[in-house]
Every structure is written in structure tokens, then in C-alpha cells.
Amino acid sequence: MSTETRESWSGKLGFVLAAAGSAIGLGNIWKFPYITGMNGGGAFVLVYLGCILLFGLPLMLCEITIGRKTGKNPYGAFKSLQLKRSRTADVIGVLLMLGAVSLAASGHYGFAVILFAAACLFVWLGFAAVGLISLITAMLILSYYAVVGAWIVDYVYRSFTGGLHFTQVSEAAGAFNHYLDREPGRIAAELIIFMVLTAAMIIFGIRKGIERCSKVLMPLLFFLLLAVIVRGVTLPGAKEGIRFFLNPDFSKLSIAGVLEALGHAFYSLSLGMGITITYGSYLRKDENILSTSLWIVALDTLAALLGGLAIFPAVFAMQLAPDAGPGLIFNVLPATFYRIPGGMGWFWAGLFFLMMTIAALTSAAALLESGVTFIMDQFKVRRVPAVIGTFLGVTLLGFLTCYSTNHWENLPGIEHFVQNVFNVRTGSWFDLLDKLTSNWLLPLMGLLTVIFVGWIWGARKAGRELREGTHGLVDENLITWLSGFRGEPRYMEAANSGLTIMTLWGILIRFVGPVVILAIFIQVITK
Ligand code: PHE
Numbered sequence: 179m180s181t182e183t184r185e186s187w188s189g190k191l192g193f194v195l196a197a198a199g200s201a202i203g204l205g206n207i208w209k210f211p212y213i214t215g216m217n218g219g220g221a222f223v224l225v226y227l228g229c230i231l232l233f234g235l236p237l238m239l240c241e242i243t244i245g246r247k248t249g250k251n252p253y254g255a256f257k258s259l260q261l262k263r264s265r266t267a268d269v270i271g272v273l274l275m276l277g278a279v280s281l282a283a284s285g286h287y288g289f290a291v292i293l294f295a296a297a298c299l300f301v302w303l304g305f306a307a308v309g310l311i312s313l314i315t316a317m318l319i320l321s322y323y324a325v326v327g328a329w330i331v332d333y334v335y336r337s338f339t340g341g342l343h344f345t346q347v348s349e350a351a352g353a354f355n356h357y358l359d360r361e362p363g364r365i366a367a368e369l370i371i372f373m374v375l376t377a378a379m380i381i382f383g384i385r386k387g388i389e390r391c392s393k394v395l396m397p398l399l400f401f402l403l404l405a406v407i408v409r410g411v412t413l414p415g416a417k418e419g420i421r422f423f424l425n426p427d428f429s430k431l432s433i434a435g436v437l438e439a440l441g442h443a444f445y446s447l448s449l450g451m452g453i454t455i456t457y458g459s460y461l462r463k464d465e466n467i468l469s470t471s472l473w474i475v476a477l478d479t480l481a482a483l484l485g486g487l488a489i490f491p492a493v494f495a496m497q498l499a500p501d502a503g504p505g506l507i508f509n510v511l512p513a514t515f516y517r518i519p520g521g522m523g524w525f526w527a528g529l530f531f532l533m534m535t536i537a538a539l540t541s542a543a544a545l546l547e548s549g550v551t552f553i554m555d556q557f558k559v560r561r562v563p564a565v566i567g568t569f570l571g572v573t574l575l576g577f578l579t580c581y582s583t584n585h586w587e588n589l590p591g592i593e594h595f596v597q598n599v600f601n602v603r604t605g606s607w608f609d610l611l612d613k614l615t616s617n618w619l620l621p622l623m624g625l626l627t628v629i630f631v632g633w634i635w636g637a638r639k640a641g642r643e644l645r646e647g648t649h650g651l652v653d654e655n656l657i658t659w660l661s662g663f664r665g666e667p668r669y670m671e672a673a674n675s676g677l678t679i680m681t682l683w684g685i686l687i688r689f690v691g692p693v694v695i696l697a698i699f700i701q702v703i704t705k
Pocket of ligand 1: 200201202203204205206319445446447448449451453541542544545
């Protein structure tokens with residue numbers, strides 16, 4: 179499809195809501211609350227906000243800018259922005275090859291082959307490899323994200339049909355494990371339902387599909403969230419939960435916690451996997467990238483904070499203990515809601531899981547759309563066949579997760595293959611995908627994206643694209659602005675130089691970002 183006929187968002191609201199839909203997902207409402215509870219409450223929230231503003235926002239600006247400049251999918255975008263063969267990409271290729279050799283030496287042959295293939299991609303395609311790998315990452319993430327979506331669909335159904343009648347967490351946990359272990363066929367059917375809904379959101383295109391759905395679903399999501407919060411905080415004893423969630427306790431905050439905040443900031447904003455490049459590629463030139471990004475970031479953070487308020491006050495009021503991991507929403511919450519006096523527990527559980535379904539659906543739509551846009555751009559296929567093809571591929575891959583969430587035993591052949599070839603002994607296919615994508619691929623792609631924009635494409639050229647549509651906002655001198663001297667004749671000459679949003683962004687993506695992301699890696703490697 180040529181750029182002239184490429185669709186675009188109808189305006190700022192449509193783009194902001196769609197991108198917020200991509201960002202607001204399971205990460206906000208389920209993961210953020212419990213990592214906050216474990217890492218010192220309010221103290222962690224402050225660190226997280228810092229990470230969002232200092233690293234998340236600049237990377238988001240990079241991704242939207244790359245997308246809008248090129249109007250292409252991530253692979254096509256990186257390819258068209260790199261002018262010539264890149265030495266840096268060759269160096270990255272060599273480094274990856276060294277990594278592959280050391281993995282092979284330690285017996286991780288499977289990972290060694292993957293890393294070797296990635297190295298070849300870099301040498302062959304240059305930075306376009308980043309686009310390609312991030313697309314693969316997005317599809318892998320979707321293949322297990324949609325399975326969690328399927329569980330949530332199941333819990334909506336069970337809430338409204340009276341199937342979640344547990345007063346004890348242990349009972350709820352038993353039922354959940356039974357479901358995961360013994361009912362893979364049911365999960366697979368629900369996966370298909372979830373994926374059909376996801377595909378239905380995007381099959382009508384950007385404006386008539388994603389945008390229209392987001393304009394209805396996002397307000398509904400916030401409404402449901404507020405309803406659940408009101409129920410929770412008005413229960414006697416709810417204050418303890420708010421205290422657990424938000425009271426700052428700096429003694430519980432460790433370096434590992436800080437790095438966790440950073441990694442989660444990228445995940446939560448859907449950065450590092452080409453999605454925001456894809457959504458940005460449908461953005462018109464006259465839209466303000468800076469202010470739209472600030473909106474997306476603000477909505478995403480608000481949803482995370484509201485997610486905590488929807489969960490902890492109720493959990494504490496019902497005298498249950500906050501749990502970590504999947505247990506929090508699938509074990510503790512059913513028991514929490516069921517204990518709410520008045521016999522309406524099923525209703526609140528239903529609303530909660532409905533809200534989670536919406537959050538998961540709009541994120542899944544963004545993931546699927548990045549695959550679809552890639553196929554449409556690169557192979558000149560129309561939308562409908564592209565959606566069907568991507569849908570089938572991801573759903574089939576998702577079946578692997580359905581059959582092996584808790585245990586490998588359901589997939590003996592694959593279990594054997596993975597354990598011998600990859601030399602990984604723990605967990606399941608689900609764990610393997612989650613660790614590989616969230617811990618390794620996302621930060622790696624984020625790192626390469628900031629390096630690309632800061633050094634290869636170049637902050638100067640990228641900045642020109644970023645500036646378009648911002649009405650000079652990015653060039654305001656921050657010092658005169660913040661200190662209230664804006665417009666003062668004495669400072670007029672200096673107004674466009676010195677510390678502006680633009681120059682601050684340049685520094686963050688060229689130096690601070692790469693160093694800090696490397697720190698996350700070292701933490702992950704040495705863990
Ligand atoms: N940002 C989403 C969340 O917070 C997760 C996600 C990651 C969605 C990557 C799309 C792509 O849950």
C-alpha cells in the first residue's frame with residue numbers, strides 16, 4: 179500500500195485513546211499493584227514515576243517519531259531511516275555472535291542458535307533487524323498474553339454464572355490450578371474467543387476499527403475501575419489496604435526494585451516491541467507528538483494507580499493477604515469478592531473481570547495490529563487476509579501455552595526438546611516466553627531503539643520530525659520557562675538554546691537511556 183492511501187487516526191483523541199488502550203493492560207491492573215506492594219509502596223510509585231518520565235517518555239517519543247516520519251511498520255521504518263550500511267550494526271552483530279558462542283559453550287544450544295540467527299540478521303539487514311525482531315517479540319508476547327486473556331474471559335463467565343463461590347484463597351487456588359492443568363481444551367476454546375474479539379477490533383481498520391472501539395472501551399474501562407474502587411474503599415477496614423499500597427517505605431526499596439520499576443515502565447507503556455512505531459505510523463504530521471505522549475503516559479499511570487486502589491482496599495477489608503503473581507487476581511480476588519457482605523460478590527467480581535477483559539483486549543489488538551501492518555506493508559496484502567493470517571499464526575502458537583501453563587508434562591515432545599536443546603529446566607512454555615520477552619527482548623530492543631535514534635538516524639534529524647506539530651513547545655527554554663522569566667527581553671536571545679525539552683530529550687536518549695538500560699541487563703544477567 180502506498181503512503182498516499184495509508185489510513186490515519188482521525189485526530190488526537192482517537193490516537194491517544196488507542197495508544198492508551200495498548201498501554202493499559204494486565205501490566206497496570208495486575209502486575210503494577212503487587213510489585214508496588216512488595217517494593218515499599220509509595221516509595222516505589224515515586225521511583226516508577228521518575229522512570230516513566232526520564233526513560234519511558236523519551237523512548238515513546240522516539241518510537242512515535244520513527245513511525246510518523248516513515249509511515250511504515252517497524253521493519254520498513256528502520257530500513258528506510260538507515261542510509262547506508264551501519265558499522266554499529268556490524269559491531270552489534272559481532273557482539274551477539276560472541277554471546278552465542280558463550281551460550282553454546284555453557285550448553286544452551288537452542289539460545290545460542292537464536293542469538294546466532296539474530297547476529298546474522300544484524301550483519302545482513304543492519305538496524306532493520308531491530309524492527310524485525312521487535313515484531314517477532316510482539317507476536318510471541320501476544321501468543322501468551324491472549325491465553326491470560328482467555329482465563330479472564332473464563333472468570334467473567336464464571337462470575338456471572340455463580341461459578342466463583344470461594345470463601346478461602348486455597349479453594350480458589352485449587353480451582354484455578356485444576357482449570358489450568360485439567361481443562362486445556364476449554365482454555366483453547368476461550369483463547370479462540372479472545373482472539374476473535376481481538377481480530378474483530380482491528381479488521382475494520384484504524385479509524386473504523388481500533389479507534390472506534392477504543393473510544394467506547396477506554397471510557398468504559400475507567401468507569402468500571404472507578405465502580406470497583408468505590409465498592410472496595412467503602413468497606414470497613416479498607417484503609418489498611420490503601421496504606422499497604424501507597425505508604426512510602428524507603429527501607430523496602432532496593433536497587434533491584436528500582437530496576438524492576440524501569441523494566442516495568444517499558445512494558446507498561448508497550449515500548450520496545452514496535453507497537454508504538456506502528457501506531458505512530460498512522461499519525462498525521464500536524465499532531466503534537468509531545469502532548470499526545472504526555473497524555474498516554476498520564477492515562478497509563480493513572481490506570482496503574484487505580485488498579486491498586488481497586489484491589490488492595492478490598493483484599494485487606496476482607497482480611498486476606500495480598501499475594502504475588504497470577505495468584506493475586508485468580509486466587510485472592512475471587513475469595514475477596516465472594517466475602518463481600520450482601521451477596522453481591524459475584525457482581526463485583528464480574529465487573530472486575532470485565533474491566534480486565536477490556537484492558538487485555540485493547541492491548542492485544544495493538545500487538546496483533548503490528549503484525550498486520552507489517553504484512554500489509556511488506557507483502558502488499560489487503561487488511562482482511564492479513565488479519566486472518568496473523569490471527570491463525572498467533573492462535574496456533576497460543577495453543578502451546580494453553581496446554582502447558584503449569585506443567586510441561588502435557589507437551590512431552592516439546593518438553594524434551596526445550597530441556598535438551600535450550601538447557602532450561604524450570605517452569606513451562608509460558609514461563610519461557612514470558613522471561614525471554616519481558617526480561618531480555620524488550621529492554622534489548624528499547625536499548626537499540628534509543629541508540630538508533632540518538633546516534634544512527636541522529637537526534638538532529640529525529641528532532642526535526644518530533645518538532646513538527648508541537649508549535650515550538652519542545653524548544654522552550656526550560657530554565658526561563660520554569661523560573662517564570664519567559665518573555666523577559668533579557669532572556670529572549672537565550673530562549674531557544676540551553677536546556678529545552680528537545681535538548682533534554684537528546685541527552686536522555688543518547689547517554690542516560692543506554693547506560694541505564696545496560697544496568698537493567700547486568701541486573702538480569704547476574705540475578
Ligand atoms: N502494556 C501492556 C500492559 O501494561 C502490555 C503490553 C505489552 C501490551 C506489550 C502490548 C504490548 O499490560
